[in-house]
Amino acid sequence: MKKFLLFGLLILFIGTIVAFALKKDEPSFENPKAHYKEYCAGCHGEQLKSFVNRKWIYGNSWNEVFASIKEGYPDDGMPAYDTAFTDQQIGELTDYILNGIESITQEYFDDDFDLSGIIESEEMKFEVEEVVGNLGVPWGLAFLPNGDMLITERSGKFHRYRAGEKLHAIRGVPEVAARGQGGLMDVELHPNFSENKWIYLSYSKPKGNEQTTAILRAKLENDRLIDQKVILEAAPYSSRRIHFGSRLEFDRSGYLFLSVGDRGRRDQNPQSLDNHCGKIHRVHDDGSIPEDNPFVNTSGAVGSIYSYGHRNPQGLARNPATGQIWAHEHGPRGGDEVNLIQKGKNYGWPVISYGINYSGTQFTNITEKEGMMQPELYWVPSIAACGLTFVHGDRYPAWKGDLLAGSLRFQYIARLKMENNKIVGEEKLVSNIGRVRDIKMGHDGLIYFTVEGPGRVFRIVPAP
Ligand code: HEC
Structure with missing residues (x-):
């Protein structure tokens, strides 16, 4: 008995010493590090990425960062974060960022993904090839019938790329408000492009100090945009430079679907049908409103609305097997969603959500409600979903019919395994490749995707 007691005391003693030593070695960054990961990493990168080599907008003195x-x-x-943290905690976060960036260099991030070699994923082996480099934020990708690639950059640049040639600048891009999350965004070809040469661009259109999501239709001829017409201008304009949404996708019948984010006004916009924001819209190819849209006969409603209650959808994809339109959207902290878009339905933002405020507080305590759609899948923590496409063709037999979604935050492609029109599993591909913006299938049957920081276009080539 005495022996046991002694043994117990010894354990206690050692335990205390170990705990003490650990505590001493653990820098006082323990809390700020945890706070950073939980509160900030979603937007600024897991390893302080957005602060390394930063062109500071508001200054990098201690006081300014604070x-x-x-x-x-x-x-x-x-x-x-004045309500989430005390001044002392904000001070610790400031130290954490300013000290942290001194020990991390850009090379640390550049080296992350090794492009040489074959990657063995669950069901396929493949290689990743860089197709285009030296871009800014390559937001949207589309392919011309001859295989040339169209690439938008958020800054407002618009390129045509042909293999083996340098980038060709496309002229006539409208003025864009390239600040915050806005700028030149998606690009989509008319289904009948070969005959009519129409292309569609989404962008943040400035008016004084405000901006809104707008859709331009133009003819692409000799690398110029001619016969331009703004076919949709979301109401209302706002001084907020966030949540523009703005993916474009045609369905089989030739309707153009497009997403508009809630513009950071979740209490005014997404649940109200009198504005364009926080909605997915359906229009004819000239922007006119289909007579069988769900709210054309609702008084005061915007006729182009097809579904509502969305936060910031930045992925739209047509399922080639069923013709249905799928979307994903950014949640707040937690609660990114994948949705199957159905006519007239309410997807619940911000009444129901699997996420919480960035400050850590709750804005709703319900995740479901009668009359509101449940997502097909949701992510907690948020992956910051951007870009969405279905795998089709015969180059990736094991992935055929699956849905690919990009992650800005965690820098990978999520392969959402599909069975009977349901998501049944998820695999992470190409981890650490960069913030994934857009994913498209090329006419060569290969998967192409764009990343930012640095901006590049890659493709996934199946290995024998
Ligand atoms: C929802 C996304 C989001 C979250 C969460 C977020 N930030 Fe930011 N932060 C931004 C954006 C956007 C800017 C504006 C500058 C820009 O556009 O890059 C910014 C700017 C800043 C700046 C000023 C940078 C400059 O260039 O002057 C600091 C410092 C900063 N954030 C720190 C933090 C810290 C610390 C946290 C966590 C406690 C945090 N942020 C959480 C999006 C976010």
Whole structure:
């Protein structure tokens, strides 16, 4: 008995010493590090990425960084943390960022993904090839019938790329408000492009100090955009430079689907049918409103609305097998969703959600409600979903019919395994490749995707 007691005391003693040693070795960054990961990493990168080699907008002195965190910049999507943290905690976060970036260099991130070699995923082996480099934020990707690639950059640049040639600049891009999350965004070809040469661009259209999501239709001829017409201009304009949504996709019948985010006004926009924001719209190819849209006869409703209650959908894809339109959208902290878009349905934002506020507080405590659609899949934590496409053709037999979704935050492609029109599993592909923006299938049957930081276009080539 005495022996046991002694043994117990010894264990206690050693335990205390170990705990003490650990505590001593653990830098005082323990809390800020955890806070950073939980509150900030979703937007600024897991390893302080967005602060390394940064062109600081609001200044990088201790006081300026402190003020940025405390007061935020809501118009640009930077939340204020004055209620979430004490001044001391904000000070610790400031130290954590300013000290942290001194020990991390850009090379640390550039080296992350090794492009040489074959990747063995669950059901396929493949290689990743760089197709285009030296881009800014390559937001949208489309393919011309001859295989040339169209690439938009958020800054407003628009390129045509032909294998083996340098980038060709496309002229006539409208003025875009390239700040915050806005700028030149998606690009889509008319299903009948070969005959009519129509292409569609989504962008943030400026008006004074405000901007909105707009859709331009133009003819692409000799690398110029001619016969331009703005076919949709979302109402209302807002000084907020966030949540533009703005993916474009045609369905089989030739209707153009497009997404508009809630513009950071979740209490005004997504649940109300009198505005365009927080909605997925369906229009004819000239922007006119189909007579059988769900709300054309609802008084005060915007006729182009097809579904509502969305936050910021940045993925739209037509399932080649069923013709249905799928979407994904950014949740807040947690609660990114994949949805099957159905006519007239309410997807619930912000009444129901699997996410919480960036500050850590709750804005709703319900995740389901009668009359509101449940997502096909949701992600907690948020992956910051961007870009969506279905795998088709014969180059990736094991992935055929699956859905590919990009992650800005965790920098991978999520392969959502599909069975009987349901998502039944998920695999992460190409981890650490960069913030994935868009994913498309090329006419050569290969999967192409764009990443930012640095901006590049890659393709996935099956290995024998
Ligand atoms: C929802 C996304 C989001 C979250 C979450 C977020 N930020 Fe930001 N932050 C931004 C945006 C957007 C900006 C504006 C600058 C820009 O556009 O890059 C910004 C700006 C800043 C700046 C000023 C940078 C400069 O260039 O002057 C600091 C410092 C900062 N954030 C720190 C933090 C910290 C610390 C946290 C966590 C406690 C945090 N942010 C959480 C999106 C976010």
